Amino acid sequence: MSKPLVHLSNIAVTLxxxxxxxxxxxxxxxxxxxxxxxxxxxxDISLDIYEGEIIGIEGSNxxxxxxxxxxxxxxxxxxxxxxxxxxxxLPLLGLGHIFHGDLDIEKNIELxxxxxNSNFPLEIGFVNDVIAQAGLKIKKDTLLRALxxxxxxxxxxxxxxxxxxxILLLDEVFSVGDADFRSxxxxxxxxxxxxxxxxxxxxxxxxxxxxxxxxxxRIKDQNTIEIC
Amino acid sequence: MLRELNAKQIKSxxxxxxxxxxxxxxxxxxxxxxxxxVTAFSIELFIGKIIGGEVHTNGMKGVNAIFFIFLSxxxxxxxxxxxxxxxxxxxxxLQPITILVSETVLQYLSFFVSFIILAIAFxxxxxxxxxxxxxxxFLAAYTLAAANYLLVLSSILEDFGRIxxxxxxxxxxxxPILYSIRVINPDLxxxxxxxPFYIFFELIYLIFSPQAYAPQYFWLGLGSCFSFLFLLSIxxxxxxxxxxxxx
Numbered sequence: 001m002s003k004p005l006v007h008l009s010n011i012a013v014t015l016x017x018x019x020x021x022x023x024x025x026x027x028x029x030x031x032x033x034x035x036x037x038x039x040x041x042x043x044d045i046s047l048d049i050y051e052g053e054i055i056g057i058e059g060s061n062x063x064x065x066x067x068x069x070x071x072x073x074x075x076x077x078x079x080x081x082x083x084x085x086x087x088x089x090l091p092l093l094g095l096g097h098i099f100h101g102d103l104d105i106e107k108n109i110e111l112x113x114x115x116x117n118s119n120f121p122l123e124i125g126f127v128n129d130v131i132a133q134a135g136l137k138i139k140k141d142t143l144l145r146a147l148x149x150x151x152x153x154x155x156x157x158x159x160x161x162x163x164x165x166x167i168l169l170l171d172e173v174f175s176v177g178d179a180d181f182r183s184x185x186x187x188x189x190x191x192x193x194x195x196x197x198x199x200x201x202x203x204x205x206x207x208x209x210x211x212x213x214x215x216x217x218r219i220k221d222q223n224t225i226e227i228c
Numbered sequence: 229m230l231r232e233l234n235a236k237q238i239k240s241x242x243x244x245x246x247x248x249x250x251x252x253x254x255x256x257x258x259x260x261x262x263x264x265x266v267t268a269f270s271i272e273l274f275i276g277k278i279i280g281g282e283v284h285t286n287g288m289k290g291v292n293a294i295f296f297i298f299l300s301x302x303x304x305x306x307x308x309x310x311x312x313x314x315x316x317x318x319x320x321x322l323q324p325i326t327i328l329v330s331e332t333v334l335q336y337l338s339f340f341v342s343f344i345i346l347a348i349a350f351x352x353x354x355x356x357x358x359x360x361x362x363x364x365x366f367l368a369a370y371t372l373a374a375a376n377y378l379l380v381l382s383s384i385l386e387d388f389g390r391i392x393x394x395x396x397x398x399x400x401x402x403x404p405i406l407y408s409i410r411v412i413n414p415d416l417x418x419x420x421x422x423x424p425f426y427i428f429f430e431l432i433y434l435i436f437s438p439q440a441y442a443p444q445y446f447w448l449g450l451g452s453c454f455s456f457l458f459l460l461s462i463x464x465x466x467x468x469x470x471x472x473x474x475x
Binding site for chain 2: 016023024025028034035036070075076091098102107110112114115117
């Protein structure tokens with residue numbers, strides 16, 4: 001069998017719990033506790049993804065689906081285990097999260113290009129084409145904060161489809177936008193997936209996973225992944 | 229730190245920050261210089277003379293002031309910026325070091341233009357100006373190294389920005405900006421030399437008055453400077469590697 005494009009072996013991810021407690025210097029002085037409580041998100045998880053595979057991931061909220069994608073993308077450090085990824089990843093861990101409201105559309109495309117090392121040809125024609133293909137009726141100097149969340153998602157999705165990554169990591173991409181956007185994006189993503197090395201799709205919608213993926217896995221808890 | 233450096237990303241992000249801070253036009257940039265120049269000229273012409281007494285070197289207190297404003301702004305703004313752009317960092321390959329370097333570059337740009345204005349206004353000789361600019365490059369590298377470790381504290385402690393503000397307020401008074409360390413009681417002067425940034429003000433003093441070189445001031449200042457960085461690296465290197473899990 002060929003070498004996997006993504007190889008995760010017995011990985012563990014530990015994060016610091018910042019959901020319920022604010023850590024401040026005052027609290028440090030009062031409690032002598034410097035670091036927040038540690039929480040284990042994933043433990044002893046292994047996963048191989050081969051060329052041509054499209055893996056669907058399902059699981060309940062907070063079980064570690066997005067964390068797993070962040071680990072594959074190399075954004076989150078692992079506490080133990082082995083992570084080997086051959087190829088450039090494009091992690092879409094939430095459409096629109098990498099934009100800045102105070103920048104206009106053109107500058108936000110530049111921000112995307114810098115943040116994902118996309119090497120887009122950043123000329124006026126490219127920017128206008130992205131706006132048109134995203135189905136947005138706005139000018140390139142419109143500030144991003146004037147856009148609705150659906151419009152931001154359209155813009156992000158269009159940029160993602162133009163990126164030349166080998167490994168696409170999609171987190172609940174299909175659940176945003178109106179029906180028109182969903183049907184268009186579904187078709188675009190199917191075409192895009194044909195030219196990729198591999199892809200991972202996270203969704204709560206079983207039908208989306210069955211329609212798009214060659215294999216579906218379920219994260220049951222922090223220690224267990226099962227093939228459905 | 230070096231592995232995270234990406235020249236293309238730093239260049240793009242610096243230009244975007246310039247737009248975000250509205251410094252991408254001549255007027256916008258000039259407005260950003262007003263507080264720095266007002267402080268420097270006030271210290272040189274009025275406050276410095278009232279508090280620190282008359283000095284015979286034109287421009288030295290003003291230069292001290294812009295050096296201090298640069299180092300405090302570079303550290304506080306770059307560590308705060310990490311929080312401001314944390315959602316982008318967590319969802320993409322934008323590196324924390326990119327934000328640090330870009331913020332420091334913008335602060336240095338403001339410092340550089342302010343310095344040129346001061347050098348012209350107070351007729352600082354060319355050789356001294358060149359040495360001061362060389363010193364400012366060392367200061368920029370030092371603040372970048374210190375901010376690289378301190379950014380992890382900024383992502384853990386939510387009131388770190390306020391603490392840093394208080395620390396810099398104290399550092400302003402224990403740094404020889406308005407006065408000379410040589411007029412202080414020598415026993416007390418050693419306490420002032422524990423300030424890790426003291427050496428930069430000592431070197432500014434020596435550039436303006438090389439005949440005043442005193443080895444104990446120089447070497448103790450240099451020792452404090454490197455000890456502080458060494459201490460930060462010992463205490464924070466492991467946490468710095470994990471900064472993304474705190475964001």
